[in-house]
Amino acid sequence: MEDYMSYDYLWQLCQKEKQTNQLLQIPKTFYEDMSNFITTLDPSNEKSVQIKANATKMLSDLFENRKQKILFYVAHGRTLPQPLSTLEMEFYDNVVRVMKSSKIELGKVQNSHTVLKSLVDIPEIMLPSGGKLGPLKKDQVLESKFSEADMDFLLANAICANSK
DSSP: OOTTOSHHHHHHHHHHHHTOSSOOOOOTTHHHHHHHHHHTSOTTSHHHHHHHHHHHHHHHHHHHHHHHHHHHHHHTTOOOOSSOOHHHHHHHHHHHHHHHHHHHHHHTOOOSEEEEEESSOBOOEEOTTSOEEOOBOTTOEEEEEOOHHHHHHHHHTTSEEEOO
16 A cells, blocks of 8 residues: 555545546556555544545545546547556546447437437536536437537437437
8 A cells, every 4th residue: 555545635636636627647556555545444443434434435436526537538539647547547448448339330320410318317417519418317308419429428428329
């Protein structure tokens, strides 16, 4: 475990990550190191138990926030900052692999006017074109003129499906 791992370090990183749209650089073994730090906290100490619960929640929230940012990097074709954690690189690689395997099918969409159906409840999101979509309820039907980039993003990230 690295010396930098502490509750304060995690809290500061979470605050910085919330304040920017950029993906901050973190060590390759960040999640493993932080997980090791959390598991070393004394379970018999009431204060440590509370710190452990808070740190676990913060770590989970941080990962979810960073995954969303990674999706935006992928959608906009931007290069990820390095170093990036091993866990996040695996997530990035999986998203890119899914997008590439779907690209042929997605590229066939020629209609400028498309009917989509939402697959999940989502809050308002930013689309690659810069527009906003949502909030949406699961199974909500959308009739709109989506750009090809927006269509690719919505379909590849399993937010919507073609409604037929």
